[in-house]
Amino acid sequence: MKKLILLFTMAVFIGFAGNETFAQKKENKVVCFKSNMDCADCEKTVTEYLKFEKGVKDLKIDHVSNTILVEYKDGKNSDEELAAAIEKKGYKADKITKKEYEEIVAKNKKEE
Amino acid sequence: MKKYIILLFILFPFLSKAQSVSGVVFSHEANGKQPLPGVNVVWEGTSEGTASMPDGSFTLKNKPGRNKLVFSFVGYESQTVRVSDNDPLEVVLQPNLELEEVTVIQKDRGTYLSVINPIQTENISGAELHKAACCNLAESFETNPSVDVSYSDAVTGAKQIKLLGLDGTYSQLQVENMPALRGLATTFGLTYIPGPWLESIQVSKGAASVLNGYESIAGQINAELKKPDSEEKLFLNVFGNDEGRYEFNGNTNIKVKGDTLTTGIFVHASDVSKENDHNHDGFLDSPLSSTFEVANRWKYNNHRGGMAQAGFTLLWNDRMGGQVGANSDMIPSVDNPYGVNIETNRVDAFFKSGIVSQDNHRALAILTNFARHETKSYYGLSRYDADETRFYGNLVYTQDLDLAAIHVLNSGASFIYDDFNEMLYNQDVQRTEKVPGIFTEYTFKPSDRLTLMAGIRADFHNIFGNFVTPRMHFRYQFADHYTIRTSAGKGYRTANVISENTFLLANSRPISWTEDAVQEEAWNFGFAFIQNYKLLDRDLSINAEFFRTEFQQKLVVDRETSSEFIYLLPSTEKAYANSLQFDVRWQPVKRLDMLLAYRVNDIKETIGGELKDAPLTSDYKGLINLNYTTNLKKWMFDYTIQFNGGGRIPRVYEEWMNRADIAGDIFEFSPYTIMNAQVTKYFRYWNIYLGVENLTDFTQSNPIEGTDDPFGENFSATNIWGPTMGRKIYLGLRFNLNYE
Numbered sequence: 001m002k003k004l005i006l007l008f009t010m011a012v013f014i015g016f017a018g019n020e021t022f023a024q025k026k027e028n029k030v031v032c033f034k035s036n037m038d039c040a041d042c043e044k045t046v047t048e049y050l051k052f053e054k055g056v057k058d059l060k061i062d063h064v065s066n067t068i069l070v071e072y073k074d075g076k077n078s079d080e081e082l083a084a085a086i087e088k089k090g091y092k093a094d095k096i097t098k099k100e101y102e103e104i105v106a107k108n109k110k111e112e
Numbered sequence: 113m114k115k116y117i118i119l120l121f122i123l124f125p126f127l128s129k130a131q132s133v134s135g136v137v138f139s140h141e142a143n144g145k146q147p148l149p150g151v152n153v154v155w156e157g158t159s160e161g162t163a164s165m166p167d168g169s170f171t172l173k174n175k176p177g178r179n180k181l182v183f184s185f186v187g188y189e190s191q192t193v194r195v196s197d198n199d200p201l202e203v204v205l206q207p208n209l210e211l212e213e214v215t216v217i218q219k220d221r222g223t224y225l226s227v228i229n230p231i232q233t234e235n236i237s238g239a240e241l242h243k244a245a246c247c248n249l250a251e252s253f254e255t256n257p258s259v260d261v262s263y264s265d266a267v268t269g270a271k272q273i274k275l276l277g278l279d280g281t282y283s284q285l286q287v288e289n290m291p292a293l294r295g296l297a298t299t300f301g302l303t304y305i306p307g308p309w310l311e312s313i314q315v316s317k318g319a320a321s322v323l324n325g326y327e328s329i330a331g332q333i334n335a336e337l338k339k340p341d342s343e344e345k346l347f348l349n350v351f352g353n354d355e356g357r358y359e360f361n362g363n364t365n366i367k368v369k370g371d372t373l374t375t376g377i378f379v380h381a382s383d384v385s386k387e388n389d390h391n392h393d394g395f396l397d398s399p400l401s402s403t404f405e406v407a408n409r410w411k412y413n414n415h416r417g418g419m420a421q422a423g424f425t426l427l428w429n430d431r432m433g434g435q436v437g438a439n440s441d442m443i444p445s446v447d448n449p450y451g452v453n454i455e456t457n458r459v460d461a462f463f464k465s466g467i468v469s470q471d472n473h474r475a476l477a478i479l480t481n482f483a484r485h486e487t488k489s490y491y492g493l494s495r496y497d498a499d500e501t502r503f504y505g506n507l508v509y510t511q512d513l514d515l516a517a518i519h520v521l522n523s524g525a526s527f528i529y530d531d532f533n534e535m536l537y538n539q540d541v542q543r544t545e546k547v548p549g550i551f552t553e554y555t556f557k558p559s560d561r562l563t564l565m566a567g568i569r570a571d572f573h574n575i576f577g578n579f580v581t582p583r584m585h586f587r588y589q590f591a592d593h594y595t596i597r598t599s600a601g602k603g604y605r606t607a608n609v610i611s612e613n614t615f616l617l618a619n620s621r622p623i624s625w626t627e628d629a630v631q632e633e634a635w636n637f638g639f640a641f642i643q644n645y646k647l648l649d650r651d652l653s654i655n656a657e658f659f660r661t662e663f664q665q666k667l668v669v670d671r672e673t674s675s676e677f678i679y680l681l682p683s684t685e686k687a688y689a690n691s692l693q694f695d696v697r698w699q700p701v702k703r704l705d706m707l708l709a710y711r712v713n714d715i716k717e718t719i720g721g722e723l724k725d726a727p728l729t730s731d732y733k734g735l736i737n738l739n740y741t742t743n744l745k746k747w748m749f750d751y752t753i754q755f756n757g758g759g760r761i762p763r764v765y766e767e768w769m770n771r772a773d774i775a776g777d778i779f780e781f782s783p784y785t786i787m788n789a790q791v792t793k794y795f796r797y798w799n800i801y802l803g804v805e806n807l808t809d810f811t812q813s814n815p816i817e818g819t820d821d822p823f824g825e826n827f828s829a830t831n832i833w834g835p836t837m838g839r840k841i842y843l844g845l846r847f848n849l850n851y852e
């Protein structure tokens with residue numbers, strides 16, 4: 001019995017710790033897109049689809065500013081393949097730089 | 113059924129095909145509506161569209177297959193509007209005050225306490241239902257602090273729930289706001305609703321609204337099933353555990369006519385054919401069983417205020433418990449192994465429809481359901497056969513008494529027809545209940561912070577005469593962080609003396625009753641105090657509640673006065689239940705949800721002239737539930753630990769029990785702990801879950817007494833207070849495909 005509890009604790013620990021360490025250990029690649037999702041449901045569709053693309057570690061998707069930020073493990077995926085995935089769901093994926101992305105997001109915030 | 117379908121087709125609106133859509137977009141400003149130019153207008157899911165003109169107007173060509181327009185403009189909330197006819201649209205966009213840098217995807221809330229509902233209600237969402245193996249409704253409460261689930265005996269596998277510490281029969285069970293699984297279905301009803309068919313569950317404590325009838329005493333449990341117009345296209349689930357239980361569930365939604373007419377088809381099959389006897393007492397730890405269920409439901413929604421739903425469910429269930437080697441083909445006899453066999457066939461059907469007036473201030477709804485239930489069973493040498501035919505109808509008219517809907521009146525009429533035929537000990541019992549009733553309920557809601565609800569109903573029972581049910585609810589959020597709720601109300605129910613207690617037949621003493629139906633009557637009072645804060649930027653909710661149920665008349669099960677019989681007698685003597693509960697919900701770490709709960713039960717009833725603790729009921733319950741999901745929810749970890757208090761075991765006193773060395777264990781059981789854990793891995797179209805129930809492998813020792821001579825006078829399988837099944841490891845797979 002004790003063994004089982006130990007095993008379970010270890011599994012949980014690895015789940016927690018592993019997730020954190022892997023995320024920091026290797027430098028991930030970030031790509032940004034300008035899109036045309038427009039609605040909250042569309043945002044959800046893109047999120048649910050992109051999160052299971054290979055190597056995807058984090059997502060920031062917003063239908064108001066129509067921006068997509070994908071953080072992924074270098075080598076596991078590419079900017080082009082991610083753009084193709086967004087287009088497959090029927091939305092535009094115009095690649096923009098991180099700087100442009102931040103400007104759009106900041107501008108959106110200002111216009112409020 | 114056919115009739116309903118025909119009706120649905122008649123109700124069809126004759127939609128004319130519009131060539132183009134036009135309208136005006138406004139912005140909502142402090143000084144009224146202002147035309148809003150430059151608004152993006154596109155067909156949903158496409159990039160085809162236009163922008164509004166300087167006067168806010170727009171014209172757009174129809175696009176085949178698309179009927180929703182999305183209006184978006186920076187600084188305003190996007191709005192999706194359904195286009196159904198030629199009339200010009202008028203769209204008002206609200207300024208988006210909380211325009212955030214980026215929308216962070218929030219973790220789905222599993223169970224949360226509603227602060228808006230005037231009745232103390234816990235909502236168990238689909239996310240929560242993923243936390244446990246959750247094979248059927250009975251097993252959906254493992255992570256819930258308010259509902260206790262236990263076996264009622266050691267042979268039939270019947271699951272019993274307790275709310276406020278009171279038996280499940282005192283909670284009104286509803287499926288989509290219609291009373292369901294009553295009468296003969298009380299014993300096994302919770303296992304009749306497969307978990308994967310569920311969309312969400314609402315557990316409300318204390319008096320319920322009078323709209324749903326006079327029945328709820330301790331509270332109400334409402335199960336919402338998956339809707340045919342949801343985005344789910346196909347769902348499949350397989351499940352298996354190391355004790356030989358296998359399940360298959362599947363459902364599909366078909367859009368027969370866009371999102372106007374939709375239908376859902378559901379299938380469930382489960383099987384336990386492995387004989388388990390881990391404690392080597394010669395009896396199966398849980399019965400062998402096989403279940404098959406199919407359901408079909410239809411939904412019509414014209415999106416202009418008219419809606420209708422109809423459907424049916426068929427169920428076949430066969431269970432065989434008792435001694436190892438007993439089978440359903442054998443003839444019950446002392447020469448054969450002791451067996452308990454229950455065969456059930458059941459059909460359920462429902463129809464509901466509603467119309468909302470153009471101005472949104474009046475609505476009329478009709479809710480009806482029908483059930484036919486047939487059971488053939490034997491418990492050792494006792495045969496019990498029964499059938500039930502039931503019809504329920506409820507008509508509700510809602511009217512806002514003023515434009516702002518501060519005063520709302522709900523009134524209507526209901527009718528129950530319930531026909532029972534039972535046979536036990538070769539004695540026939542026949543009964544027909546006919547109960548017409550009328551009700552009215554007034555709601556006062558001057559602001560989002562305050563709700564007062566007062567209702568009254570009168571019912572005219574053909575057996576128990578006329579009676580009145582008053583109920584009252586009050587909710588007040590008197591400060592940003594604090595909400596209080598109080599409720600008071602009366603409840604009545606017909607106790608079906610034999611059918612609700614058939615599990616007592618797994619006992620050497622025969623049951624003895626004076627009346628086959630008893631009307632139970634009780635008052636319930638409740639008070640709750642909810643606090644909501646932000647702690648380290650994450651929601652913290654603290655809830656304290658107290659409920660008291662006071663019986664005027666109760667059916668008392670007396671298993672401790674006579675060594676000859678178990679008495680089932682109506683009693684007007686003192687009986688009450690107090691329940692005090694605290695719970696705290698918070699995220700100590702990002703994406704780690706924590707729930708701590710503690711409840712004290714004080715449940716007493718007069719048995720044999722003496723006020724005693726209700727038997728086989730824990731005097732407290734503690735619960736800790738932890739749920740962690742990784743970023744983007746690809747993994748989910750769950751852990752639940754339940755601390756159950758001790759309680760009293762009902763026994764007929766005998767001289768030898770007084771011996772100092774055994775007295776404690778005979779009349780009382782000790783506190784015990786149960787742990788469950790589960791890991792789920794999500795993929796794009798499917799997810800896999802692995803879990804363990806009862807991790808510490810704790811079981812009640814000697815759940816069955818007198819196993820050496822099951823037909824003898826010491827046999828009893830009904831003094832159950834803890835788990836009869838040990839550790840179970842399970843593995844399951846879910847597959848789902850959505851419409852987009």
